[in-house]
Amino acid sequence: MRVCDRLRKEIGDKAFKTWFGEVELGELKAGKLRLYAPTRFVRDWVGRHYGDRVLAYWQSVNTEVKNVEVNLVPPPAPRRPNEIIAMPPVPSSQNSHQTPMPRMGPSIGRGADEISQNPEARYTFANFVVGKPNEFAYAAARNISEQDMPLPERNPLYIFGGVGLGKTHLMHAIWHVIRERDPKTRVLYLTAESFVNRFIQALRTKNTGQFKELFRNVDVLMVDDVQFICGKEASQDEFFFTFNSLVEQNKQIILSSEKPPSELQDIEERMRSRLGSGLVADIHSSTYELRLSILQTKAENARVPVPVNVLEFLAHKISTNIRELEGALNRVVAHGQLIGREITVEMAQDVLHDLLRQADRKVTVDEIQQRVAAHYNIKLAEMSSPRRARSVARPRQVAMYLAKQLTTLSLPQIGKRFGNRDHTTVMHAVRKIEELKVSDHSIAEDVELLKRQLQG
Numbered sequence: 001m002r003v004c005d006r007l008r009k010e011i012g013d014k015a016f017k018t019w020f021g022e023v024e025l026g027e028l029k030a031g032k033l034r035l036y037a038p039t040r041f042v043r044d045w046v047g048r049h050y051g052d053r054v055l056a057y058w059q060s061v062n063t064e065v066k067n068v069e070v071n072l073v074p075p076p077a078p079r080r081p082n083e084i085i086a087m088p089p090v091p092s093s094q095n096s097h098q099t100p101m102p103r104m105g106p107s108i109g110r111g112a113d114e115i116s117q118n119p120e121a122r123y124t125f126a127n128f129v130v131g132k133p134n135e136f137a138y139a140a141a142r143n144i145s146e147q148d149m150p151l152p153e154r155n156p157l158y159i160f161g162g163v164g165l166g167k168t169h170l171m172h173a174i175w176h177v178i179r180e181r182d183p184k185t186r187v188l189y190l191t192a193e194s195f196v197n198r199f200i201q202a203l204r205t206k207n208t209g210q211f212k213e214l215f216r217n218v219d220v221l222m223v224d225d226v227q228f229i230c231g232k233e234a235s236q237d238e239f240f241f242t243f244n245s246l247v248e249q250n251k252q253i254i255l256s257s258e259k260p261p262s263e264l265q266d267i268e269e270r271m272r273s274r275l276g277s278g279l280v281a282d283i284h285s286s287t288y289e290l291r292l293s294i295l296q297t298k299a300e301n302a303r304v305p306v307p308v309n310v311l312e313f314l315a316h317k318i319s320t321n322i323r324e325l326e327g328a329l330n331r332v333v334a335h336g337q338l339i340g341r342e343i344t345v346e347m348a349q350d351v352l353h354d355l356l357r358q359a360d361r362k363v364t365v366d367e368i369q370q371r372v373a374a375h376y377n378i379k380l381a382e383m384s385s386p387r388r389a390r391s392v393a394r395p396r397q398v399a400m401y402l403a404k405q406l407t408t409l410s411l412p413q414i415g416k417r418f419g420n421r422d423h424t425t426v427m428h429a430v431r432k433i434e435e436l437k438v439s440d441h442s443i444a445e446d447v448e449l450l451k452r453q454l455q456g
């Protein structure tokens with residue numbers, strides 16, 4: 001009997017699914033068999049509770065196995081940079097080591113390494129697959145990148161759309177074209193989160209003068225995920241002044257957001273009207289045709305051929321966002337390449353079982369609330385009640401956290417389902433549970449267990 005079957009039989013289907021559902025078999029080297037767990041928690045749990053048994057079973061089928069080690073799956077590729085500043089090189093009298101690298105703007109308590117980064121090289125217009133859902137945003141981005149002077153009616157360019165649909169890709173593509181056309185153009189790209197952090201830091205170190213100087217002396221300012229600024233009054237004011245100052249100087253501003261200006265919450269009216277005063281371009285959810293077309297383009301660059309029916313399968317099954325779609329293709333290709341497995345639909349199903357299960361199984365807020373209430377032995381009604389006693393507030397926060405993790409609902413939508421609470425309450429809950437997962441072992445266990453039960 002295979003090891004997995006024996007284990008499943010002994011510990012039961014449910015526990016097997018919970019603990020081994022996403023554990024992957026790694027390599028056997030010098031007697032050591034490696035397993036890879038998706039989280040630290042699963043790694044520790046499996047090691048502690050099942051380590052001996054797994055070793056014994058393996059030894060009974062393969063005498064070469066001397067020990068079993070459970071590792072964490074290798075971390076994903078580093079996130080894209082939060083900030084990119086490109087300024088023309090300054091004259092040699094001021095800068096003794098002239099390099100073609102972008103010069104750092106006035107420093108605001110950060111190292112040069114962090115901000116003198118290049119945009120993602122592959123995020124170009126050439127690599128952006130155009131289809132019905134994104135053709136307008138693409139055309140708008142192209143047009144802005146090719147203008148010599150910003151046109152008032154297209155300033156700012158405001159691109160909005162759901163997570164992972166290509167907003168950042170388009171911004172970086174604009175960056176490339178602008179810098180290719182004129183390397184002297186001062187372009188600053190950063191996320192709104194980075195803007196806020198820099199602003200707070202400037203306030204703390206009483207360096208707001210430098211902060212203003214940096215932001216008000218660029219030719220093009222790009223701020224990604226601008227919705228992050230909502231609800232942060234002082235940062236919003238500063239952003240508003242920066243914005244006005246740049247527009248007055250006829251400098252181009254490019255923004256991205258998950259939502260149109262009209263749907264941003266906790267934002268001053270003057271800011272909202274400013275954001276929507278130029279060209280607003282949306283990216284709609286992807287269609288099957290666009291997903292397939294993106295996959296075909298990406299597969300052309302893969303080192304192993306990927307059959308069309310596998311691409312069709314992926315385009316059909318993974319409809320959430322392009323980032324996940326790309327990730328799925330990469331995983332299938334990596335398995336084909338590294339293990340030498342033939343790429344087929346069955347193989348893709350096998351390799352992507354966790355992702356597909358998630359896609360197939362849509363968890364609802366009702367289910368989350370019921371599970372969490374039952375787990376903590378509180379009444380379901382407490383999920384929406386105004387009571388703040390820790391005994392009910394903590395489970396409620398766990399449920400909000402899970403709703404954010406396991407559903408596609410926005411923070412305001414989740415807030416509504418929990419007694420019409422404000423989205424900032426949900427945001428606070430998510431952050432709190434994230435913190436507690438690190439500092440409090442029992443919360444980490446609860447969350448992990450609930451997540452598995454809900455997705456199981």
Ligand SMILES: Nc1ncnc2c1ncn2[C@@H]1O[C@H](COP(=O)(O)OP(=O)(O)OP(=O)(O)O)[C@@H](O)[C@H]1O
Pocket residue numbers: 123127128129130134161162163164165166167168169170225258294322323326
């Ligand atoms: N039309 C497209 N053609 C090719 N690749 C695409 C396309 N749309 C998205 N992608 C790819 O999908 C991934 C996610 O895109 P991107 O990071 O730009 O999304 P986003 O909308 O900025 O997401 P977020 O809201 O998380 O910031 C990137 O690797 C990007 O290259």
